[in-house]
Amino acid sequence: MRDFLSSLGRDWADAEPNPLTALKRRLEAQGHDVIDLVGANPHEHGLVFPADRLAEIAALALPQTAVYRPHPLGQAAAREAVSAWYFRRGVAISPECVMLTPGTSLAYWYLFRVLLEAGDEVLVPHPGYPLFGDICALAGVRGRFYHLRAVDGGWRPDFEDLAFQVTRRTRAVVVVSPHNPLGTVFREDEWDALREICEQGSLALIHDEVFSEFLVDDRVLPRPREFPLSFSLNGASKMLSLPGLKLGWIAASGAHAQRAMRALEHVSDTFLPVGELAQAMAPALLAEASVPSMLAEAYRARRRVASKALRFPVVEAEGGVYLCAQVSQDEDAFCEEALQTRGVLVHPGHFYDLAGHFVFTCVAAPPTLTKGCARL
Numbered sequence: 001m002r003d004f005l006s007s008l009g010r011d012w013a014d015a016e017p018n019p020l021t022a023l024k025r026r027l028e029a030q031g032h033d034v035i036d037l038v039g040a041n042p043h044e045h046g047l048v049f050p051a052d053r054l055a056e057i058a059a060l061a062l063p064q065t066a067v068y069r070p071h072p073l074g075q076a077a078a079r080e081a082v083s084a085w086y087f088r089r090g091v092a093i094s095p096e097c098v099m100l101t102p103g104t105s106l107a108y109w110y111l112f113r114v115l116l117e118a119g120d121e122v123l124v125p126h127p128g129y130p131l132f133g134d135i136c137a138l139a140g141v142r143g144r145f146y147h148l149r150a151v152d153g154g155w156r157p158d159f160e161d162l163a164f165q166v167t168r169r170t171r172a173v174v175v176v177s178p179h180n181p182l183g184t185v186f187r188e189d190e191w192d193a194l195r196e197i198c199e200q201g202s203l204a205l206i207h208d209e210v211f212s213e214f215l216v217d218d219r220v221l222p223r224p225r226e227f228p229l230s231f232s233l234n235g236a237s238k239m240l241s242l243p244g245l246k247l248g249w250i251a252a253s254g255a256h257a258q259r260a261m262r263a264l265e266h267v268s269d270t271f272l273p274v275g276e277l278a279q280a281m282a283p284a285l286l287a288e289a290s291v292p293s294m295l296a297e298a299y300r301a302r303r304r305v306a307s308k309a310l311r312f313p314v315v316e317a318e319g320g321v322y323l324c325a326q327v328s329q330d331e332d333a334f335c336e337e338a339l340q341t342r343g344v345l346v347h348p349g350h351f352y353d354l355a356g357h358f359v360f361t362c363v364a365a366p367p368t369l370t371k372g373c374a375r376l
């Protein structure tokens with residue numbers, strides 16, 4: 001009988017869990033205590049939006065959802081709140097150029113479908129978060145790497161390489177700033193260099209800024225300006241520690257933004273995906289500046305604690321919630337040994353195309369981070 005699944009469906013249905021996950025499950029089943037340093041769910045480590053305030057915001061928003069009057073881009077009040085959020089950061093984005101999305105991951109898929117033909121290419125960072133392979137596969141487009149290189153303890157984008165990777169099928173470039181997992185934050189001069197490449201090749205820019213509020217110091221995140229067409233992706237998931245609310249957005253700018261918004265509106269109208277309650281809560285949530293500050297301070301403190309307890313050279317991050325450390329032995333063997341004999345789960349760098357490193361998050365509570373890092 002023919003297989004019911006597509007080749008993509010077969011790949012995913014028949015995939016084995018990675019050996020570290022399998023080993024962790026075995027150890028836990030045998031009653032061993034495993035310190036999981038790769039979990040990125042802040043709620044498991046006490047980093048939550050204050051529950052009483054959340055309940056208050058939800059209660060005030062609920063009556064607004066009694067009568068269903070959807071808008072394909074998202075309710076005007078929510079989009080105005082996103083526009084105001086950018087205004088407070090010195091960026092002019094009109095509410096007409098904002099579309100609400102159920103998280104950032106799906107926003108990528110919307111954009112890939114609207115910007116690329118099947119088989120076209122989008123440039124994605126290497127090293128990088130292992131999110132793009134699956135989204136490109138789902139959208140039927142090809143991800144092609146541009147590289148970041150190690151420079152003076154941190155990692156910077158290599159624009160010679162980026163320009164070299166542009167082919168006649170390239171339609172867009174993804175920048176994750178703050179970068180996940182390296183923590184690189186694009187500087188003004190780097191945005192300028194990229195703008196030139198995007199102008200020359202008529203490439204759209206997709207700026208994933210989900211860690212925008214989590215910088216290691218008090219700097220304001222440098223953002224792209226005056227690209228021919230750029231999209232910023234962000235939402236409540238990371239900045240407000242509300243991943244379950246599924247409230248994200250695409251904010252478009254540039255001379256071609258309004259036309260692109262009409263195409264995106266069509267995609268969004270097909271799904272009408274963001275819950276009305278989440279939309280109605282958006283203005284109050286985005287005005288809650290104390291929560292991102294509280295989270296940023298917690299991540300900074302956790303990064304300091306982990307860096308201090310580790311006996312490995314760490315990559316100097318400028319933002320984000322990941323920590324990458326160099327290891328001289330084979331990284332798979334290191335991570336397996338760390339789990340098997342020291343009871344600590346960290347990821348080998350190659351999960352993120354970062355050879356010679358291991359990677360974990362600064363999300364766990366300080367005592368857990370200290371204990372886990374010391375055991376390593």
Ligand SMILES: Cc1ncc(COP(=O)(O)O)c(C=O)c1O
Pocket residue numbers: 040102103104105106129176180208210234235237238243248
């Ligand atoms: C860089 C980056 N972008 C996007 C996402 C997904 O965000 P969302 O929860 O908004 O879909 C993640 C999740 O960890 C991420 O690390």
